[in-house]
Amino acid sequence: MISLTVTALVFGVVFLAELPDKTALAGLVLGTRYRASYVFAGVAAAFALHVALAVAAGSVLTLLPQQIVHALTGVLFLGGAAMLLLKKDEDEEEIRKPENQSFWKVSGAGFMLILVAEFGDLTQIMTANLAARYDDPLSVGLGAVLALWAVAGLGIVGGKALMKRVPLSLITKVAALLMLGLGVWSLWEAVAG
Numbered sequence: 047m048i049s050l051t052v053t054a055l056v057f058g059v060v061f062l063a064e065l066p067d068k069t070a071l072a073g074l075v076l077g078t079r080y081r082a083s084y085v086f087a088g089v090a091a092a093f094a095l096h097v098a099l100a101v102a103a104g105s106v107l108t109l110l111p112q113q114i115v116h117a118l119t120g121v122l123f124l125g126g127a128a129m130l131l132l133k134k135d136e137d138e139e140e141i142r143k144p145e146n147q148s149f150w151k152v153s154g155a156g157f158m159l160i161l162v163a164e165f166g167d168l169t170q171i172m173t174a175n176l177a178a179r180y181d182d183p184l185s186v187g188l189g190a191v192l193a194l195w196a197v198a199g200l201g202i203v204g205g206k207a208l209m210k211r212v213p214l215s216l217i218t219k220v221a222a223l224l225m226l227g228l229g230v231w232s233l234w235e236a237v238a239g
Contacts, residue, residue: 049185056176056189057196059224064169064197076159077202080152085202086195087149088156092164093194100170101187104177113236115178120232122175127226129168131219160198169194179232 076085110118164170173190177183 049182052180052182052185053189056186057193060169060190060193062220073198073201082202084149084152085156088153089160089198090195092157092160094191096164096170097187097191100173101177101183104174105183113239116232116236120229124229127222131222
């Protein structure tokens with residue numbers, strides 16, 4: 047059974063953490079060069095694979111005693127918050143243009159870009175943490191994949207307009223604050239439990 051509360055929480059945290067990420071900018075660049083639906087198909091498939099791997103890793107953590115899981119996820123959330131607050135603005139990476147605009151070439155380029163760029167990324171680690179924290183792989187996986195797809199869609203279709211209205215630094219600070227809150231809460235549960 048899927049928990050809408052867990053799904054919504056995971057969606058919000060992952061969405062905010064992924065917005066300032068370089069892959070959102072890469073999706074924006076690909077979306078301006080190629081057919082958006084082709085780019086989205088490749089990007090969405092890569093994100094789904096990353097979420098499945100992260101949820102599997104987080105599910106393994108649930109085999110540990112609950113206090114250790116809370117302490118570990120708390121420390122990782124605090125580390126993630128620090129990474130968001132301390133990271134420098136990243137330049138857009140150059141994206142190689144596929145030779146033609148066929149579905150397989152364009153979606154394959156999007157898939158490979160995200161597959162490589164997101165492996166071990168903050169949102170993948172966060173998804174694993176959330177899967178361990180809530181011991182609800184379906185809800186966490188659904189929330190994370192929907193958030194990543196939403197960010198990809200925004201980046202591909204309307205990233206420029208969003209970035210003109212909402213400063214990237216504000217989005218980063220809100221995501222870091224949410225992660226800080228989750229980290230403190232998890233540590234408190236580890237000590238209190």
